Amino acid sequence: MVSSKKTEKIAFFLLFLATLLIVVPVGLIVVIIIKKGIGAISWQFLSDIPRQGMRAGGILPAIVGTIYLVLGALIFALPIGLLAAIYLSEYAKDNYLTRIIKLAIVNLAGVPSVVYGLFGLAIFVVFFKFGTSILSGSLTLGIMILPVIITTSREALESVPYSFREASLSLGASKWQTIRHIVLPNAIPGILTGAILGIGRAAGETAPILFTVAAFYLPQMPKSIFDQAMALPYHLYVISTQVPNVDEKIRYGTALVLLFLVLFMNLIAIIIRYQFRKQKKW
Amino acid sequence: MRKFKEFLIEKLILICGLASIFFVVLIFLFLLKEGLAVFKTVSPAKFLLGSKWYPISEPPQLGILPLILGSLLVTLGAAVISIPIGVASAIYIAEVAPLKLKEILKAGIELLAAIPSVVLGFIGMVTLVPWVKNIFHLPTGLTALSGSIMLAFMAMPTIVSIAEDALYSIPKSYKEGALALGATRWQAIWRVMLPAASSGILAAVMLGLGRVIGETMAVMMITGNAAVIPHSILQPTRTLTATIAAEMGEAVVGSEHYFALFAIGIVLFVISFGINVTADIFLHKRKW
Numbered sequence: 001m002v003s004s005k006k007t008e009k010i011a012f013f014l015l016f017l018a019t020l021l022i023v024v025p026v027g028l029i030v031v032i033i034i035k036k037g038i039g040a041i042s043w044q045f046l047s048d049i050p051r052q053g054m055r056a057g058g059i060l061p062a063i064v065g066t067i068y069l070v071l072g073a074l075i076f077a078l079p080i081g082l083l084a085a086i087y088l089s090e091y092a093k094d095n096y097l098t099r100i101i102k103l104a105i106v107n108l109a110g111v112p113s114v115v116y117g118l119f120g121l122a123i124f125v126v127f128f129k130f131g132t133s134i135l136s137g138s139l140t141l142g143i144m145i146l147p148v149i150i151t152t153s154r155e156a157l158e159s160v161p162y163s164f165r166e167a168s169l170s171l172g173a174s175k176w177q178t179i180r181h182i183v184l185p186n187a188i189p190g191i192l193t194g195a196i197l198g199i200g201r202a203a204g205e206t207a208p209i210l211f212t213v214a215a216f217y218l219p220q221m222p223k224s225i226f227d228q229a230m231a232l233p234y235h236l237y238v239i240s241t242q243v244p245n246v247d248e249k250i251r252y253g254t255a256l257v258l259l260f261l262v263l264f265m266n267l268i269a270i271i272i273r274y275q276f277r278k279q280k281k282w
Numbered sequence: 283m284r285k286f287k288e289f290l291i292e293k294l295i296l297i298c299g300l301a302s303i304f305f306v307v308l309i310f311l312f313l314l315k316e317g318l319a320v321f322k323t324v325s326p327a328k329f330l331l332g333s334k335w336y337p338i339s340e341p342p343q344l345g346i347l348p349l350i351l352g353s354l355l356v357t358l359g360a361a362v363i364s365i366p367i368g369v370a371s372a373i374y375i376a377e378v379a380p381l382k383l384k385e386i387l388k389a390g391i392e393l394l395a396a397i398p399s400v401v402l403g404f405i406g407m408v409t410l411v412p413w414v415k416n417i418f419h420l421p422t423g424l425t426a427l428s429g430s431i432m433l434a435f436m437a438m439p440t441i442v443s444i445a446e447d448a449l450y451s452i453p454k455s456y457k458e459g460a461l462a463l464g465a466t467r468w469q470a471i472w473r474v475m476l477p478a479a480s481s482g483i484l485a486a487v488m489l490g491l492g493r494v495i496g497e498t499m500a501v502m503m504i505t506g507n508a509a510v511i512p513h514s515i516l517q518p519t520r521t522l523t524a525t526i527a528a529e530m531g532e533a534v535v536g537s538e539h540y541f542a543l544f545a546i547g548i549v550l551f552v553i554s555f556g557i558n559v560t561a562d563i564f565l566h567k568r569k570w
Contacts, residue, residue, distance in 0.1 A: 084301055115551055
């Protein structure tokens with residue numbers, strides 16, 4: 001009979017090993033991409049258009065395309081998401097409707113990304129006739145990041161103590177005045193975190209933009225929101241699977257720029273959250 | 283005047299509050315609008331159970347059974363890898379790890395969740411695929427197994443964070459009670475904490491696998507994209523998601539092929555809806 005202390009030791013060691021199996025590869029992935037990609041990064045790589053069928057030159061149009069898409073998505077999703085969060089945290093009662101709204105948010109977050117692509121194609125490209133354009137892609141990505149923005153903003157709003165609201169209401173302020181002048185200013189860091197996480201998500205997604213915006217090879221800057229555009233994640237997909245004989249360095253370099261962009265957004269979100277927790281007045 | 287303005291703002295807030303419901307319904311309606319047309323040419327039973335997917339032959343053969351089996355095979359493989367590792371690491375992070383290490387591990391797992399799937403697909407192509415090819419002496423490393431391993435990684439952040447929440451939300455008195463009766467920490471975890479958190483852990487597993495079924499880019503890049511009924515996990519295969527992503531670019535709007543890809547979208551939507559609703563029910567089931 002093995003002693004129970006010994007069993008515990010073995011069990012804890014196995015649990016530790018399982019955790020390493022996740023965390024170590026993550027570290028390796030990041031290290032490999034940085035190590036092999038850093039050599040490709042130069043001013044020319046970041047500021048030039050792709051040349052020779054994407055086998056040389058830079059990735060500027062893809063970077064610019066991604067920035068446009070992400071900003072477009074945010075302009076669409078932030079107001080709706082924020083107001084939805086205000087509804088859930090300030091107005092919603094604990095009833096059936098609220099339960100359904102929450103379930104809808106969970107479902108929206110769970111819809112496969114390629115299904116968002118289909119939806120964007122059917123509604124924006126074909127039905128509204130926006131064509132394959134930055135506008136169609138931004139709206140599709142916007143709906144996709146809505147759950148992220150609603151959930152984080154709602155947490156931020158709900159973390160403002162109830163006494164703040166009571167004090168304001170007791171001074172004769174209306175409900176909206178209280179929200180506008182008391183609750184919102186205190187929740188801004190949390191809302192910002194949600195917006196940034198949304199940006200990070202939108203910047204990295206490929207499937208929703210496949211049929212709504214993405215141009216295979218378009219070595220110029222988009223001129224209007226009705227233009228097609230290149231985008232970083234799609235560009236990485238194209239040069240790693242569709243175009244033969246692309247220099248490894250260019251692939252790793254593109255992966256590094258994309259990874260950096262996404263992780264940088266997440267890092268900012270973490271810093272804001274950390275600072276906010278430290279300075280909390282309550 | 284101010285009253286009127288506030289009335290308008292509050293109505294706007296209500297409308298935005300309902301936006302999520304609106305969008306879920308809208309997505310479903312538009313999938314139905316474009317997808318149901320395929321059933322004019324092929325019966326639902328033939329569509330779901332047909333074993334030949336040749337969408338551009340004349341006449342097109344639109345059976346998605348190979349794709350469904352491809353998705354199932356890859357998901358099953360990912361489940362076998364990710365469930366034990368994910369749950370074990372959730373237990374380690376929630377109950378065993380010292381505080382400092384816990385923060386580092388959680389950050390590492392958040393990092394994994396943030397890496398875009400196309401980047402993971404790329405890394406899978408250049409590292410994992412050659413390994414699988416060499417280890418099993420295969421003609422190609424682009425197999426269901428490679429896809430399963432990569433997808434297991436993508437499921438783990440979801441499984442770990444939700445399972446950890448479930449363990450964390452068990453009242454402290456449960457564990458303290460067990461320890462006070464002379465149980466070791468491991469006995470308390472194994473006999474008391476895990477059963478108490480079982481519905482939350484089940485939900486974590488379901489949501490993780492939901493992410494796997496819906497994953498597109500990484501799968502398309504490393505499973506080899508052969509739309510035939512898979513016989514082994516060491517063969518190339520193709521999933522539902524990858525089929526849509528790979529073929530929609532060439533499908534003509536309004537063609538049979540186009541409708542069929544939307545019908546696949548309906549299947550995926552229904553699967554993810556089912557998973558999310560069931561997981562939600564499990565998450566709201568509290569025994570204390």
